[in-house]
Amino acid sequence: MKAISVGMLGLGTVGSGVVTIIENHQDKLMHQIGCPVKLKKILVKSLDKQRAVEISPELLTTNEDEVLNDPDIDVVIEVMGGVDNTREYLLKALKNKKHVVTANKDLMAVYGTELHTAASENGCDLFYEASVAGGIPILRSLVDGLASDRITKMMGIVNGTTNFILTKMTKQGAAYQEVLKEAQELGYAEADPTSDVEGLDAARKMTILATLGFSMKVELDDVKVTGITQITEDDLKYAKQLGYTMKLLGIARRDEEKVDVSVQPTLLPDTHPLASVNDEYNAVYVFGEAVGETMFYGPGAGSLPTATSVVSDLVGVIKNMRLGVNGRSAVTPQYPKKLKSPDEIFSKYFLRLHVYDEVGVFADITGIFSKHKVSFEKILQMPLKRKELAEIVLVTHHASLKDYEEILVELNELHSVKEIKSSYRVERGER
Ligand code: NAP
Ligand code: HSE
Numbered sequence: 001m002k003a004i005s006v007g008m009l010g011l012g013t014v015g016s017g018v019v020t021i022i023e024n025h026q027d028k029l030m031h032q033i034g035c036p037v038k039l040k041k042i043l044v045k046s047l048d049k050q051r052a053v054e055i056s057p058e059l060l061t062t063n064e065d066e067v068l069n070d071p072d073i074d075v076v077i078e079v080m081g082g083v084d085n086t087r088e089y090l091l092k093a094l095k096n097k098k099h100v101v102t103a104n105k106d107l108m109a110v111y112g113t114e115l116h117t118a119a120s121e122n123g124c125d126l127f128y129e130a131s132v133a134g135g136i137p138i139l140r141s142l143v144d145g146l147a148s149d150r151i152t153k154m155m156g157i158v159n160g161t162t163n164f165i166l167t168k169m170t171k172q173g174a175a176y177q178e179v180l181k182e183a184q185e186l187g188y189a190e191a192d193p194t195s196d197v198e199g200l201d202a203a204r205k206m207t208i209l210a211t212l213g214f215s216m217k218v219e220l221d222d223v224k225v226t227g228i229t230q231i232t233e234d235d236l237k238y239a240k241q242l243g244y245t246m247k248l249l250g251i252a253r254r255d256e257e258k259v260d261v262s263v264q265p266t267l268l269p270d271t272h273p274l275a276s277v278n279d280e281y282n283a284v285y286v287f288g289e290a291v292g293e294t295m296f297y298g299p300g301a302g303s304l305p306t307a308t309s310v311v312s313d314l315v316g317v318i319k320n321m322r323l324g325v326n327g328r329s330a331v332t333p334q335y336p337k338k339l340k341s342p343d344e345i346f347s348k349y350f351l352r353l354h355v356y357d358e359v360g361v362f363a364d365i366t367g368i369f370s371k372h373k374v375s376f377e378k379i380l381q382m383p384l385k386r387k388e389l390a391e392i393v394l395v396t397h398h399a400s401l402k403d404y405e406e407i408l409v410e411l412n413e414l415h416s417v418k419e420i421k422s423s424y425r426v427e428r429g430e431r
Contacts (some may be wrong), residue, residue, distance in 0.1 A: 005075075013081075022037055097122055101123045108131050156206065161193060170245065173233070215331070273285065362417040365414070
């Protein structure tokens with residue numbers, strides 16, 4: 001078989017890793033696919049930039065058509081990021097019958113259906129393993145490994161940057177801004193880290209996971225998102241005292257035919273397997289009706305780990321080329337989308353309040369919870385430096401989101417509650 005020619009869009013953190021793996025693993029690739037892989041052209045923004053890998057200058061171009069319109073190029077690897085131009089480039093690549101491998105969750109979370117349709121219409125493969133949890137082969141595990149099961153719950157630490165930040169804040173008491181800078185220098189964070197710290201990056205990945213895991217077209221707008229920017233040292237201190245670890249967790253759950261998907265800082269018992277996933281590492285816990293609990297763990301970001309997934313997708317494309325089955329792997333969702341309403345979503349909650357230290361305050365607070373039939377699992381009360389104030393930290397038993405949101409509104413209206421300092425979901429890991 002003749003060499004497979006690959007065009008690449010982008011030569012940054014991930015693109016450099018792809019070059020390294022293709023160069024270093026030629027023997028293994030040759031053994032797996034029976035032909036050499038040749039990088040023919042790479043689109044970049046700047047031709048003069050210093051590169052992390054040695055690359056012949058004639059391979060680089062700033063004209064995308066040298067990749068997208070080259071009839072010799074069989075596969076386009078997209079590792080440049082961005083959405084609008086990138087969508088246009090990939091639609092053009094597919095129209096020109098080039099298979100596409102992408103690491104771009106921003107694009108797949110929003111334009112996944114359109115790109116899948118274009119790929120099928122043109123008999124092309126579209127693979128995006130690296131778009132969720134970097135080096136962990138989670139998408140293949142959902143689509144192939146667990147194909148025979150019915151998945152009912154997925155919980156994911158799917159953003160390396162925020163996991164790195166929360167780990168350093170929890171274990172070393174490090175300051176948020178300082179650790180964010182370190183994550184950027186290490187290449188984990190997006191060019192604009194807002195999407196990492198505000199939870200949007202994780203939401204995009206949960207959109208992809210929920211769509212594949214539940215075989216239902218979940219949209220980004222269906223995911224309720226809260227990021228990590230409001231977490232304080234005090235929250236982490238109380239979490240520790242109560243035996244919890246704070247993680248930015250994506251949670252997707254199916255009950256009967258309805259689903260809910262969210263991303264939020266969540267307290268996990270220290271003994272939960274996801275609680276020991278630290279630094280930039282990611283993990284996705286998947287519960288299937290037949291298999292029970294499974295967990296997939298590994299590096300969620302970084303040059304070589306992410307490039308491993310990209311190049312594995314490339315191997316998948318080339319194997320399909322040999323078998324003549326490209327463009328047939330996309331499966332249309334089996335179920336129509338049905339989302340739960342807030343009275344159908346249940347969780348436990350951690351709540352931290354500053355209250356006026358007066359007779360009857362506690363009765364007022366418990367009265368509101370009792371009215372909504374929500375009871376407490378844990379309660380702490382501490383005096384504050386300001387003598388007239390006290391701090392109350394409590395963990396509820398299960399409550400519906402509807403009840404809990406109403407409780408927060410009613411607590412805010414109590415004159416004895418000075419401020420709701422923080423509130424987090426608590427997951428015990430039941431299915
Ligand atoms: P990056 O380091 O910023 O690299 C982006 C590359 O694309 C650069 O080489 C840049 O060219 C090129 N580029 C960007 N916009 C371009 C444009 N309009 N025209 C031509 N070239 C353009 O990004 P990255 O971290 O490698 O991420 C790439 C993709 O992988 C993103 O979708 C990201 O979300 C995803 N991803 C990243 C990681 C990770 O750990 N970094 C993990 C999983 C997925 P210049 O070099 O000339 O500036
Ligand atoms: N910024 C992302 C993260 C890169 O921190 O997980 C991997 O998608």
